[in-house]
Amino acid sequence: MIMRYSQFMQQFKKTIADKQYKLKNLGTRIFYGKSLVLSQATAYDVIGSYQHSKIRYYAAPEKKYLEPLVFVAPLAIKMDIYDLYPYRSLIKFYIEQGFDVYLIDWGNFSYRDRNLNFLSFIDHAIPNCIEQIVTHSKSDQISLHGWSMAGIFVLLYTALRQNNYVKNLIVLGSPIDSFASGGIGKLYKKVNHVLEKNRALQHKIYSGGIPKRLLHTPGFLNAFGFKILDPKGWYEGHKQLLLNLDDQKLLHEHATLGYFLNHMIDYPAGINQDMLFNVWLKNPLNQGYIQLEDKKIELKNIDCSLLIGAGQSDQMVTADAVRPLTQLTNSLDVTFTLIPGGHLGLMSSQKSADEFWPKMSQWLAERSTST
Secondary structure, eight states: OHHHHHHHHHHHHHHHHHHHHHHHHHHHHHHSGGGGOOOSOSOOEEEEEETTEEEEEEOOSSOOBSSOEEEEOOSSOOGGGGGOBTTBOHHHHHHHTTOOEEEEEOOOOOGGGTTOOHHHIIIIIHHHHHHHHHHHHTOSOEEEEEETHHHHHHHHHHHHOSSOOEEEEEEESOOSSGGGSHHHHHHHHHHHHHHHHOHHHHHHHHTTOSOHHHHOBOHHHHHHHHHHTSHHHHHHHHHHHHHTTTOHHHHHHHHHHHHHHHSOOOBOHHHHIIIIIIIIITOOGGGTEEEETTEEEEGGGOOSEEEEEEETTOSSSOHHHHGGGGGTSOOSOEEEEEESSSTTHHHHOHHIIIIIHHHHHHHHHHTSOBO
């Protein structure tokens, strides 16, 4: 009887201690979450700049390839996603494979930048930054990587600019046939059909008639929008945290990803104009071109090696929306692959790191010059 009471008390004390430990972790997560953030731990140098942007340089510990890997980031996000955790970092992985890495960090935008549009980046910022990268790397060719909106950026830059220095082009999770992107694609198709019946309204919308103040979106709205596009993922993340408050690794990962998602940057109005109306609603890229002001940019001008990827469970830009790019360029070397994860997960999930990162590294190694 005494033994049973003693065992009961030990178990009771252990249960209380466990609950106190979990409550302490929950309190730290809620009130001191920033102290748990692990992102952007890899050292880098800033080797150049252009207006808001800075060019980060991550040197390979043992350089194996002449052509550097250049990451062009989408707008609205912080650079955390490229260097999320010390043990699962996109940048760290590739420098450890022997590639020098450059990352174009666009910096912060505000309402005063509302007139920036696609051409501001495709025809000005990216060319300027890449010129600086080519000079710094002492290589006249690069491997260029773009995810989401940045995939559209690098695709159109490569199609528009000659010489573009691009030997290998990687485009991930970028809408080419926007109408094929699940439910949201069907909605855009219906809206476009309605606009075709009302030429006056169509002209006003597509010609930039909507005031910039209505199209410019602040960072907190972008953060909210990103979450509501994947409510299941947001819910599951919080659920797993609450069920595993004694897991220190999960606690750090939840805080790190949460910090990334909660601290997004403004979308300039001109960018929203081009992305929403010129890409999603008009859906011209599925026909192999896009008209931006006086420039008709044709995807057939691309003839470099091309790696195209889509997230297996991406509901924002589905695989069906990405896949048509395989048929629209003049590249003789095109690879299409599905990547584990949704729109964010294809860049950062453990499955993507385990399965896709090595594939991309091998693809690049086979198409790069050994030092």
